[in-house]
Amino acid sequence: MIRKKVCMLGAFSVGKTSLISxxxxxxxxxxxxxxxxxxxxxxTLELNGETIQLMIWDLAGEDDFTQINMSYLRGAAGYILVVxxxxxxxxxxxxxxxxxxxxxNMATPTVVALNKxxxxxxxxxxxxxxxxxxxxxxxxxxxxxxxxxxxxxxFERLTLNMMQ
Amino acid sequence: MHIEQPADSQSVSDGTxxxxxxxxxxxxxxxxxxxxxxEDYQQMVALSQRLTDEQTRQEFFAAIxxxxxAIRNTQDDAIAQSLAPLISDSMHTSIRxxxxxxxxxxxxxxxxxxxxxxxxxxQALFDSFNKALEDSLSMRSLGWRVDAWRTGKSYSEVxxxxxxxxxxxxxxxxxxxxxxxxxxxxxxxxxxxxxDMMSAMLTAIQDFITxxxxxxxxxxxxxxxMGSLTILLEPGPNAVLAVAxxxxxxxxxxxxxxxxxxxxxxRYARQLHEFDGDTSSFRGIDDxxxxxxxxxxxxxxxxxxxxxxxxxLGLIAVLSGLGWFSYTQYLSDQAWRDFVERxxxxxxxxxxxxxxxxxxLQALRDPVADSQSFIDEASEKGYAIDWQAxxxxxxxxxxxxxxxxxxxxxxxxxxxxxLFLTGTMSLEQRADWQRIAAAVPGVKGIDxxxxxxxxxxxxxxxxxxxxxxxxxxxxxxxxxxxxxxQAAMQLVDTLMQLVDSLNPETETLRLxxxxxxxxxxxxxxxxxxxxxxxxxxxxxxxxxxxxERLIRTEVGDDERIQDIPMEQRRRSIVTVEIKPVDKLRAxx
Ligand SMILES: Nc1nc2c(ncn2[C@@H]2O[C@H](COP(=O)(O)OP(=O)(O)O)[C@@H](O)[C@H]2O)c(=O)[nH]1
Ligand SMILES: [Mg+2]
Numbered sequence: 001m002i003r004k005k006v007c008m009l010g011a012f013s014v015g016k017t018s019l020i021s022x023x024x025x026x027x028x029x030x031x032x033x034x035x036x037x038x039x040x041x042x043x044t045l046e047l048n049g050e051t052i053q054l055m056i057w058d059l060a061g062e063d064d065f066t067q068i069n070m071s072y073l074r075g076a077a078g079y080i081l082v083v084x085x086x087x088x089x090x091x092x093x094x095x096x097x098x099x100x101x102x103x104x105n106m107a108t109p110t111v112v113a114l115n116k117x118x119x120x121x122x123x124x125x126x127x128x129x130x131x132x133x134x135x136x137x138x139x140x141x142x143x144x145x146x147x148x149x150x151x152x153x154x155f156e157r158l159t160l161n162m163m164q
Numbered sequence: 165m166h167i168e169q170p171a172d173s174q175s176v177s178d179g180t181x182x183x184x185x186x187x188x189x190x191x192x193x194x195x196x197x198x199x200x201x202x203e204d205y206q207q208m209v210a211l212s213q214r215l216t217d218e219q220t221r222q223e224f225f226a227a228i229x230x231x232x233x234a235i236r237n238t239q240d241d242a243i244a245q246s247l248a249p250l251i252s253d254s255m256h257t258s259i260r261x262x263x264x265x266x267x268x269x270x271x272x273x274x275x276x277x278x279x280x281x282x283x284x285x286x287q288a289l290f291d292s293f294n295k296a297l298e299d300s301l302s303m304r305s306l307g308w309r310v311d312a313w314r315t316g317k318s319y320s321e322v323x324x325x326x327x328x329x330x331x332x333x334x335x336x337x338x339x340x341x342x343x344x345x346x347x348x349x350x351x352x353x354x355x356x357x358x359x360d361m362m363s364a365m366l367t368a369i370q371d372f373i374t375x376x377x378x379x380x381x382x383x384x385x386x387x388x389x390m391g392s393l394t395i396l397l398e399p400g401p402n403a404v405l406a407v408a409x410x411x412x413x414x415x416x417x418x419x420x421x422x423x424x425x426x427x428x429x430x431r432y433a434r435q436l437h438e439f440d441g442d443t444s445s446f447r448g449i450d451d452x453x454x455x456x457x458x459x460x461x462x463x464x465x466x467x468x469x470x471x472x473x474x475x476x477l478g479l480i481a482v483l484s485g486l487g488w489f490s491y492t493q494y495l496s497d498q499a500w501r502d503f504v505e506r507x508x509x510x511x512x513x514x515x516x517x518x519x520x521x522x523x524x525l526q527a528l529r530d531p532v533a534d535s536q537s538f539i540d541e542a543s544e545k546g547y548a549i550d551w552q553a554x555x556x557x558x559x560x561x562x563x564x565x566x567x568x569x570x571x572x573x574x575x576x577x578x579x580x581x582x583l584f585l586t587g588t589m590s591l592e593q594r595a596d597w598q599r600i601a602a603a604v605p606g607v608k609g610i611d612x613x614x615x616x617x618x619x620x621x622x623x624x625x626x627x628x629x630x631x632x633x634x635x636x637x638x639x640x641x642x643x644x645x646x647x648x649x650q651a652a653m654q655l656v657d658t659l660m661q662l663v664d665s666l667n668p669e670t671e672t673l674r675l676x677x678x679x680x681x682x683x684x685x686x687x688x689x690x691x692x693x694x695x696x697x698x699x700x701x702x703x704x705x706x707x708x709x710x711x712e713r714l715i716r717t718e719v720g721d722d723e724r725i726q727d728i729p730m731e732q733r734r735r736s737i738v739t740v741e742i743k744p745v746d747k748l749r750a751x752x
Binding site: 001002003004005038040042052053055057071072074075076077 | 339340341342343344345358360361364365368371374440441442443444
């Protein structure tokens with residue numbers, strides 16, 4: 001059994017919690033976990049004949065990610081960096097977060113979720129920021145926590161990257 | 165000193181290039197110096213260059229610095245004094261900058277030392293705790309009941325939990341950095357729903373606490389408590405050993421955790437350090453962790469032996485109650501058994517079956533048996549008897565049944581079924597008894613040997629015997645032969661009995677002895693011998709005590725013995741008459 005810690009990153013209200021909820025079946029009550037400030041979910045998946053268990057960490061509440069506590073990220077094998085293109089400002093937050101994270105963990109696989117794909121008509125993609133993120137080695141996948149589009153895909157993608 | 169020397173010459177040579185560059189005057193001076201000093205000057209310049217060049221200087225000192233310090237250190241402690249604050253400062257800086265590497269390095273060394281001192285402290289703590297516990301012992305069981313009632317657990321479950329000092333339900337080894345579960349072992353019924361979540365959350369909580377309160381990294385959480393469950397955490401450099409415990413672990417246990425933690429870090433140092441979520445490389449980890457799955461029963465607390473007065477009194481009460489109950493039960497049982505036994509042994513009553521619990525019995529009863537006393541007793545004691553009739557043949561019942569036929573002056577006894585009659589009865593009565601004995605079932609025989617007959621019959625019998633008496637003589641003989649004498653003695657006996665049966669007031673006897681002879685000889689001769697024969701018998705009787713006055717002799721009349729063959733007619737007989745006394749008196 002291989003276990004991996006995965007962290008959800010991104011500005012508040014981009015859909016981090018929604019993505020996890022869509023991906024896993026929740027075990028712990030929201031209330032209990034908010035007390036500690038972090039929400040952890042578990043998802044077991046089979047990939048290339050191997051069983052991998054993801055422990056997905058998500059910050060509870062609406063934390064300001066610019067003041068992210070680094071202990072939360074400690075030991076993470078991969079990140080899902082969520083952006084809400086309906087709010088272009090979240091691209092910049094993603095860049096800042098990524099910079100901060102890469103300070104300590106240069107090589108940690110990171111996949112960017114362009115979330116709320118169901119609202120694509122309202123998207124205002126900050127192309128400059130997006131290019132910068134890609135330059136840092138991040139793949140991007142369009143997701144929608146609402147429709148489920150790309151949700152499995154993004155976690156599998158990240159897992160594949162982590163396993164290399 | 166000789167280190168300082170070149171420093172002085174350096175300051176001299178320092179000025180030299182400046183002077184040289186200042187003008188031709190100095191060039192000329194330079195030339196002059198070359199001329200004056202020759203090769204020495206060249207060397208001086210070279211030396212000066214070496215001293216000025218930083219790299220050369222470093223190399224110079226590097227070659228001798230260790231030895232120099234060593235030499236100086238033997239002379240005084242100046243070096244130590246000047247270095248101490250420096251080292252101390254740099255260590256602080258170093259530890260502040262990278263505390264983990266320092267603690268990682270110290271961990272294997274410090275562990276055992278710290279453990280020792282902590283063990284002692286905890287031991288003292290435990291002693292006082294134990295005492296407090298002992299003091300509350302009297303209330304203990306009561307408390308358990310309250311606990312059971314409060315928690316809805318069964319009392320025995322509470323007792324089980326409480327009589328355990330502690331039980332380690334689960335052991336987790338959690339990778340410190342990632343919060344991922346490395347391995348987990350549990351008692352058959354673990355307490356955590358999900359060890360993975362538990363590990364992650366524990367780590368998150370640890371992080372949360374470290375972040376929320378300004379605590380140092382080495383002051384991490386050591387335990388968490390929720391209800392009866394405690395999570396003990398034993399952090400190591402790369403992994404946290406966490407155990408879920410019920411109860412309070414002993415100080416030994418804490419040191420076991422530390423040892424296990426050290427074992428993990430020693431044995432799996434590389435795996436823990438390079439942990440990337442792959443738990444398969446931790447071979448044998450199960451056994452290492454399983455050591456921590458311990459449980460410890462409470463030592464029985466030595467209590468002062470108080471005399472349990474109430475206990476003893478209670479016991480006595482219970483025992484005597486029990487004793488009284490069983491005693492009365494025993495008595496009642498005895499009475500019943502006795503009743504059944506008596507009834508069974510009572511003649512004419514027979515127990516067919518008895519129910520000792522319901523006190524009922526089925527019995528057979530002969531109509532002549534005495535059952536009334538048993539019927540009375542049974543109704544008094546509440547026994548129920550189901551009677552059935554039967555005919556008993558035991559001696560007692562037979563005699564009771566025959567008793568009805570008894571007349572006055574008679575009695576009977578049955579022995580082994582044989583009827584023995586006593587008393588006086590007529591021949592007719594005897595015949596009756598013969599019939600009765602034959603008719604009554606169970607009577608095997610009758611013995612009338614001891615029954616005396618009535619007076620009249622007695623006399624008749626005697627008279628009959630006398631009538632049957634005779635003495636036979638040889639030819640021409642009148643002397644009583646030996647055989648005749650015996651018969652004569654018998655006659656006397658019979659006569660005596662007859663006399664006894666007489667009422668001397670009213671009755672008396674008259675005997676006639678008659679002599680006979682056969683047809684041989686003359687009439688005279690026959691008469692003489694007949695008389696002689698009568699006389700000799702009379703003489704014998706008188707001799708035997710029969711009064712002579714009662715006896716008369718005669719020559720018997722042949723007519724009386726006609727039926728007797730001729731050769732047996734040589735005899736004498738006695739005829740007896742019972743006469744009234746008056747008549748006798750008159751005769752006298
Ligand atoms: N339409 C749409 N709404 C979404 C999607 N994901 C999240 N949301 C909404 O965005 C809001 C914030 O989501 P949440 O998961 O709490 O964001 P978080 O702060 O990053 O955890 C919620 O109202 C969600 O319903 C999505 O894919 N499509
Ligand atoms: Mg959220």
